[in-house]
Amino acid sequence: MLNIVKLTVVYPDNTKAVDKFTLHAGKEESVALAGENGAGKTTLMLAITGVLPIAEGSVQVDGITLEKKNLNDIRARTGLVFQNPDDQLFTASVYDDIAFGPRNYGLPEKQVAERVNQTLEELGITRLLGRSALKLSGGEKRLAAIAAVLSMNPSVLLFDEPTAFLDLKARRNLIRLLNKMPQTKLIASHDLLFLEEVCGRAVLMKNGTVFTEGAPADLFHDKKLMEDCGLEAI
Amino acid sequence: MNIRNKINDIYSLEQLSSGNTVIHRRHPICKLLAAFIFIMTVISFDRHAFGRLIPFIFYPSILMALSETPYGLLLKRVLIAIPFCLFIGIPNLFLEKDPAFTVGNITVSCGVLSFAVIIYRTYLCVMAVLLLIAATPFTELTAQLRRMKIPNIFIIMLEMTYRCLGLLAGESESMHIAYALRGGGAKGVDIRHAGGFIGSLLTRSFDRAERIYAAMKCRGYGLSYGGIRQRVITVSDAVYCALVCFLCMFFRFVDAGRWITAFVERIS
Numbered sequence: 001m002l003n004i005v006k007l008t009v010v011y012p013d014n015t016k017a018v019d020k021f022t023l024h025a026g027k028e029e030s031v032a033l034a035g036e037n038g039a040g041k042t043t044l045m046l047a048i049t050g051v052l053p054i055a056e057g058s059v060q061v062d063g064i065t066l067e068k069k070n071l072n073d074i075r076a077r078t079g080l081v082f083q084n085p086d087d088q089l090f091t092a093s094v095y096d097d098i099a100f101g102p103r104n105y106g107l108p109e110k111q112v113a114e115r116v117n118q119t120l121e122e123l124g125i126t127r128l129l130g131r132s133a134l135k136l137s138g139g140e141k142r143l144a145a146i147a148a149v150l151s152m153n154p155s156v157l158l159f160d161e162p163t164a165f166l167d168l169k170a171r172r173n174l175i176r177l178l179n180k181m182p183q184t185k186l187i188a189s190h191d192l193l194f195l196e197e198v199c200g201r202a203v204l205m206k207n208g209t210v211f212t213e214g215a216p217a218d219l220f221h222d223k224k225l226m227e228d229c230g231l232e233a234i
Numbered sequence: 235m236n237i238r239n240k241i242n243d244i245y246s247l248e249q250l251s252s253g254n255t256v257i258h259r260r261h262p263i264c265k266l267l268a269a270f271i272f273i274m275t276v277i278s279f280d281r282h283a284f285g286r287l288i289p290f291i292f293y294p295s296i297l298m299a300l301s302e303t304p305y306g307l308l309l310k311r312v313l314i315a316i317p318f319c320l321f322i323g324i325p326n327l328f329l330e331k332d333p334a335f336t337v338g339n340i341t342v343s344c345g346v347l348s349f350a351v352i353i354y355r356t357y358l359c360v361m362a363v364l365l366l367i368a369a370t371p372f373t374e375l376t377a378q379l380r381r382m383k384i385p386n387i388f389i390i391m392l393e394m395t396y397r398c399l400g401l402l403a404g405e406s407e408s409m410h411i412a413y414a415l416r417g418g419g420a421k422g423v424d425i426r427h428a429g430g431f432i433g434s435l436l437t438r439s440f441d442r443a444e445r446i447y448a449a450m451k452c453r454g455y456g457l458s459y460g461g462i463r464q465r466v467i468t469v470s471d472a473v474y475c476a477l478v479c480f481l482c483m484f485f486r487f488v489d490a491g492r493w494i495t496a497f498v499e500r501i502s
Contacts, residue, residue: 051448072454080452086404087445090397092245095252096371103373104454109465132249134400152453 001027002048002156002184007057009040009047009208017043019208020057025156025184032195032216033188035205036230041188042083043208045158048186049080061156076105079149079183083161085141089133094144097133101152119151123177139170146177159187163194192220192234204229245400247311250303250368257301257365261471262374263381268478269366273359275482281348282334285491287355292481294361301369308364315360316353323352372396390456397446402439409435 002025009018018040025031033041046052048059050071059066061077082088091097095116102112120126125143128136136144142165149157162178163171171194178185178198189195195202195216202216204225211229212219219225226233251258257265272293279286298305330345366375372393379389409431413423423431450456484490 046448049452051451075452075454078452080449082445082449084445087442088449090401090446090449091372092248093252096248096373100373100450100455101453130249130252132245134245134404148453 001025001060001062002186003058003060004044004048005058005060007044007047007059008055009043009052010055017208018047021205021209022057023186023203023210025186027184028182029201030178030185030187030199032199032202033186033205034190034192034195034202034220034229034231035188035211039205039230040208041205042160044205045080045160045186045188048156048158049078050074072105076152077154078156078158079152079154080158081145081149081160081162083164085138085145085165088145088148089136089141092132094128094131094133094136094147097144097148098151100148105152115151115153119147122150123147138165139167139173142166142170142174143177154183156184156186157181159185159189161189161191162187163189163191192216192231196220196234204231206230247307247364247368248372250301250307251371253302253369255301255369257297257369260369260474261465261467262370262378264467264471264475265366265370266375266378266382268475269362271479271482272362275486276355276358276362278486279351279355281351282344284347284351284354285495286485286489287351287358289485289490289494290358290482292485293478294358294365297365297369298361301365303365303368308361308368311364312357312360315356319352319356323349326352394443394447398439398443401442401446402435405438405442406435409438 002023004021004023007018007021008016010016021040021044023031033044035041043052047054048061048066050066054066059074061074064070064073064077066074089097091100098116098119099112102115103109107115116129117126120129123143123146125140125147128140128144133141133144142162146162159178162174166174171191175194175197178187185199187195187199199216201213202219203213204211204219206229212225220234223233272290276287276290294308297303298308326345326348327343328345330343330348332344333341334344334347335342376389376393379392380386410423413427413431
């Protein structure tokens with residue numbers, strides 16, 4: 001469960017990247033986040049995980065408020081899948097990348113191995129186990145990046161442009177995969193058709209704040225509304 | 235070979251660290267300590283003590299066999315280090331002309347002997363470090379360094395340098411391809427564009443490094459540096475460490491080379 005109340009994030013040059021953003025995502029709910037480039041989607045996600053400091057407002061994950069003392073807990077419960085999987089896969093092998101999070105949280109090596117194998121099996125990518133992350137295809141990298149986050153057993157998943165770099169088949173596989181995942185999901189993307197298939201609710205973001213929200217089918221097909229938000233209707 | 239393949243080459247040794255051999259299973263701190271004592275003992279010898287150093291080949295040979303590390307992979311990396319010590323050793327050939335010993339009619343000078351010692355010592359020490367990397371995950375190594383109270387700033391620098399090495403090479407490859415495609419068939423980067431190219435490369439690398447650091451933080455990096463679980467040192471870990479230390483001390487204080495020569499002479 002994710003609860004964001006009047007969240008404001010200000011960059012050092014005083015730009016308000018996120019401005020009084022409020023959102024509630026219930027258990028197992030998938031929420032789409034759409035908005036033009038620079039609307040503040042990525043900044044919002046980095047702020048939810050405590051990577052960027054919050055100027056005002058609050059973030060709660062499973063009832064735990066994001067504070068410095070709770071960072072450990074919040075990051076264990078929140079998995080952020082980055083737009084570019086190359087930013088997320090930074091160790092020599094897929095195994096080490098997936099094991100990175102559980103190891104940081106102090107799990108014994110036996111449990112780490114179990115988590116890695118379990119996650120790879122869930123995603124159907126056990127073949128990648130011994131491979132180097134540098135040698136994977138775009139689709140494989142995306143799945144490995146998702147596995148790296150899932151191995152921490154988060155209850156909230158944040159996806160930043162998950163369909164970027166994917167071909168149609170990999171995109172279809174990702175839709176199937178996301179629809180099976182029980183976690184609360186917040187998915188930022190420009191791919192509105194993808195969002196429509198995966199999410200039950202959509203939030204349109206403009207200038208760092210909520211422009212409007214509703215059912216994806218209603219919002220994404222409303223030409224006037226989408227243009228006002230700086231987007232293009234389906 | 236393109237830059238991407240070279241990056242794979244750099245990280246290929248670390249990929250071996252996820253193995254499950256008797257050496258991989260040893261506690262990282264015992265492996266770190268054993269390697270440290272081995273290196274310290276090797277460098278403690280006199281610069282002409284070639285014969286005394288010969289038995290020290292035991293460490294890389296046994297470790298390589300037990301950890302199932304391919305020799306070719308290690309040798310390729312050792313060869314990178316050798317030219318550096320050649321520069322240090324070559325002047326000895328000309329400066330130390332006193333005879334050290336004679337084999338048949340050939341007199342070997344002290345310079346040749348000390349040159350050989352420098353090369354051999356480098357070979358042993360680099361092999362010890364490479365075998366440590368090949369048998370221990372990088373995250374575990376840095377966790378042990380933290381436990382040994384090495385200042386955190388040095389460890390973060392080590393980790394980030396290691397991670398960003400591949401990143402810098404990857405960025406430079408992408409930029410080089412983009413440049414070559416619009417470079418009118420020019421080989422390499424034109425000197426007029428080199429400044430801008432390097433500047434952009436650095437800026438892009440900083441940006442990527444920042445994103446990678448964010449990704450690391452999102453998965454628990456740097457929250458509490460005791461993060462990596464403290465493994466218990468088992469009896470076999472202690473035995474491994476003690477055995478290496480014992481052999482190092484034995485070969486340090488007992489001239490095993492002379493024993494072997496005497497033994498060979500006696501049987502012949």
